[in-house]
Amino acid sequence: MSAHTDQDPDVLITSPDPMHPANHISELCRKFYDLGWVTGTGGGVSIRKEDLVYLAPSGVQKEMMQPEDMFVMDWKTKEYLRRPLNYKPSACTPLFLAAYTHRGAGCCIHTHSQWAVLVTLICESSPDWATRTCFSIKEIEQIKGISRGGSGSDEIAEGGRKLGNLGFFDTLRIPIIENTAHEEDLTGALEQAMLAWPECAAVLVRRHGVYVWGKDVGQAKTQAESLDYLFQLAVRMHGMGLKWT
Ligand SMILES: CSC[C@@H](O)[C@@H](O)C(=O)COP(=O)(O)O
Numbered sequence: 001m002s003a004h005t006d007q008d009p010d011v012l013i014t015s016p017d018p019m020h021p022a023n024h025i026s027e028l029c030r031k032f033y034d035l036g037w038v039t040g041t042g043g044g045v046s047i048r049k050e051d052l053v054y055l056a057p058s059g060v061q062k063e064m065m066q067p068e069d070m071f072v073m074d075w076k077t078k079e080y081l082r083r084p085l086n087y088k089p090s091a092c093t094p095l096f097l098a099a100y101t102h103r104g105a106g107c108c109i110h111t112h113s114q115w116a117v118l119v120t121l122i123c124e125s126s127p128d129w130a131t132r133t134c135f136s137i138k139e140i141e142q143i144k145g146i147s148r149g150g151s152g153s154d155e156i157a158e159g160g161r162k163l164g165n166l167g168f169f170d171t172l173r174i175p176i177i178e179n180t181a182h183e184e185d186l187t188g189a190l191e192q193a194m195l196a197w198p199e200c201a202a203v204l205v206r207r208h209g210v211y212v213w214g215k216d217v218g219q220a221k222t223q224a225e226s227l228d229y230l231f232q233l234a235v236r237m238h239g240m241g242l243k244w245t
Pocket residue numbers: 040041042043044057058059060089090091092110183
């Protein structure tokens with residue numbers, strides 16, 4: 001039995017600490033809304049802290065979310081320790097759990113950024129299967145913001161390089177899976193992509209968005225920012241007739 005089951009469930013989401021996951025998810029969603037990442041109820045964020053997984057409700061205005069709207073799951077038993085009445089947990093839940101299971105992640109971010117969607121559309125038009133199913137880019141400084149596998153060490157080596165991260169001359173590869181009618185039906189393809197591409201820090205979903213994870217919130221957020229930068233750059237390069245690989 002979980003150590004948390006005898007508690008008042010509201011204890012799990014009540015804290016004055018802005019870094020408490022229930023407060024942090026609400027704050028991140030407001031930031032991501034301003035970036036166009038979680039617009040019109042799409043996209044979302046989940047945090048796993050020790051044996052607790054924090055999840056937002058489904059179909060709500062993500063920028064209006066409050067800590068008391070949060071679902072809390074026991075990571076080991078997968079039981080909900082807190083379920084707000086009148087809400088269902090995010091449809092992204094099994095995809096967030098895949099990042100925790102297969103990458104040991106502590107946070108997973110799903111964006112509906114138009115740059116992510118556009119990159120998948122440009123790749124879709126390629127006659128070459130490898131290019132159609134994987135976004136790859138190299139020799140752009142921002143690639144160094146991405147760790148191998150997404151939740152790698154960000155220990156700093158001499159010279160300021162993050163040890164677990166890609167270097168300027170490495171190729172960043174993000175697999176692209178096809179969209180499905182329902183978010184949860186993406187789970188199998190997302191898991192397969194994570195296993196087939198052990199170095200990938202994210203998975204793009206064609207005509208939909210991207211899932212990005214990190215060992216903690218800071219790493220997931222900075223990687224989502226670096227990737228969005230690279231997607232935007234690639235789209236702009238394409239528009240100018242420049243090749244991004
Ligand atoms: C604009 S609706 C988008 C949803 O179907 C889904 O893609 C999504 O990202 C958010 O799902 P949700 O269940 O609201 O967390």
